[in-house]
Amino acid sequence: MLDAAIVVSRVQLLKYPFSVEAREASSRLARDIPALLEILSDDMNEFVVNEAEARVIAALERSSIRLPDTGDEKDVLVYPTARLIVEKICGQLPGKAAIRLREYQAEAESKAVNRHLGEESNEFLMNLCEQSFNWNIQFMGGPTQRVNLPEYLQRFDFRILFTNYLDVAPSFRSSEWKLINRYVESGLVYVTRSELTRLASGKFKQLIIDSSFDVPELPERLAEAVQRIESELHESIRQTSPVEFSAEYSTALPPCIAQLHDEKRSGKSLAHSANFALAAFLLKIGMNEDQVLAVFSHSSDYGVKGGKIAKYQIEHIATKDYEAPSCTWMQRNLLCPVYQGEVFDPLCEYVMHPLSFYETRKWEIEHNIMNHSWYAAKRKKRQRLRVR
Numbered sequence: 001m002l003d004a005a006i007v008v009s010r011v012q013l014l015k016y017p018f019s020v021e022a023r024e025a026s027s028r029l030a031r032d033i034p035a036l037l038e039i040l041s042d043d044m045n046e047f048v049v050n051e052a053e054a055r056v057i058a059a060l061e062r063s064s065i066r067l068p069d070t071g072d073e074k075d076v077l078v079y080p081t082a083r084l085i086v087e088k089i090c091g092q093l094p095g096k097a098a099i100r101l102r103e104y105q106a107e108a109e110s111k112a113v114n115r116h117l118g119e120e121s122n123e124f125l126m127n128l129c130e131q132s133f134n135w136n137i138q139f140m141g142g143p144t145q146r147v148n149l150p151e152y153l154q155r156f157d158f159r160i161l162f163t164n165y166l167d168v169a170p171s172f173r174s175s176e177w178k179l180i181n182r183y184v185e186s187g188l189v190y191v192t193r194s195e196l197t198r199l200a201s202g203k204f205k206q207l208i209i210d211s212s213f214d215v216p217e218l219p220e221r222l223a224e225a226v227q228r229i230e231s232e233l234h235e236s237i238r239q240t241s242p243v244e245f246s247a248e249y250s251t252a253l254p255p256c257i258a259q260l261h262d263e264k265r266s267g268k269s270l271a272h273s274a275n276f277a278l279a280a281f282l283l284k285i286g287m288n289e290d291q292v293l294a295v296f297s298h299s300s301d302y303g304v305k306g307g308k309i310a311k312y313q314i315e316h317i318a319t320k321d322y323e324a325p326s327c328t329w330m331q332r333n334l335l336c337p338v339y340q341g342e343v344f345d346p347l348c349e350y351v352m353h354p355l356s357f358y359e360t361r362k363w364e365i366e367h368n369i370m371n372h373s374w375y376a377a378k379r380k381k382r383q384r385l386r387v388r
């Protein structure tokens with residue numbers, strides 16, 4: 001048994017804004033939205049707005065969220081302020097874009113929590129989940145205490161009530177999360193420590209996605225922050241709406257991925273970086289692990305250990321939900337055939353990410369648009385591609 005007490009340090013309050021303690025700490029300072037807006041209108045608290053703005057931008061740029069570190073007790077208001085900013089912008093966007101914006105924030109916040117939880121003790125993790133989400137979890141004991149269990153259960157660190165498990169697990173793509181593929185006993189599902197971490201961060205993501213609220217008129221400083229974020233990112237929010245898997249996906253693949261895809265299917269063995277880029281991209285456009293594995297199964301090195309290595313790698317990328325690499329990353333790793341001068345596609349000059357290429361080209365195909373001259377009219381040229 002683990003001690004039921006949970007001691008949350010100041011840094012942990014900032015790391016886990018969904019915790020009871022963090023919510024209490026922010027309520028003590030600002031019990032509701034009008035009280036928060038009043039605090040934010042004070043010049044002395046400009047740092048809270050600045051930190052919240054940086055937090056939203058980091059989320060939208062898919063970079064890491066940084067913890068506020070001013071030493072002021074009002075640091076705990078940075079997260080609610082960041083939520084306020086996003087909800088204000090959501091209120092001004094059409095439905096789909098608003099949902100997408102909230103999803104971006106939820107994704108980034110949940111990833112940060114996942115990272116932080118990896119550094120906590122089992123006791124802290126379990127108590128945080130129980131108290132924040134009202135989950136019912138049992139600790140399986142250390143490795144020596146588990147030796148009496150059947151061997152197939154010894155790798156699990158916790159058991160969680162199946163209804164709590166089902167609260168989050170169905171939102172994960174990988175088949176290993178399906179209840180039918182889990183060990184369940186007396187209504188409890190066996191999970192490893194990293195799986196419980198994933199469930200907790202997934203729950204936090206869900207809470208953000210499910211919470212929308214009206215934001216009244218903002219004080220000037222906050223309104224300016226909203227304006228800055230809107231003008232810088234409005235376009236990217238619209239352009240990066242979720243990509244969906246289509247049976248005709250191969251015709252919309254960017255040259256980099258099309259080349260890796262073709263090489264894989266023709267049996268060529270690829271470098272690790274190329275395998276990662278291909279698998280992460282295909283998972284992001286909605287292919288499931290079995291479909292990605294089918295692409296990898298043509299490779300000459302697939303037969304090593306009966307495909308177990310490829311299966312493990314694909315599962316790992318799916319479970320960790322790795323981002324597909326950007327154009328810059330592909331170019332740095334010599335995986336961009338356009339940058340290498342081997343092939344050319346005009347769309348490549350106007351995108352910064354292979355997923356943006358895919359989404360745009362898919363849209364063109366769906367609307368039967370063959371003339372690409374609209375790229376230049378719609379967007380600024382953003383990257384120099386051919387090696388000169």
Ligand code: SF4
Nearest residue numbers: 254256327330336348
């Ligand atoms: S520019 Fe980007 S999308 Fe186009 S081939 Fe290179 S990496 Fe792929």
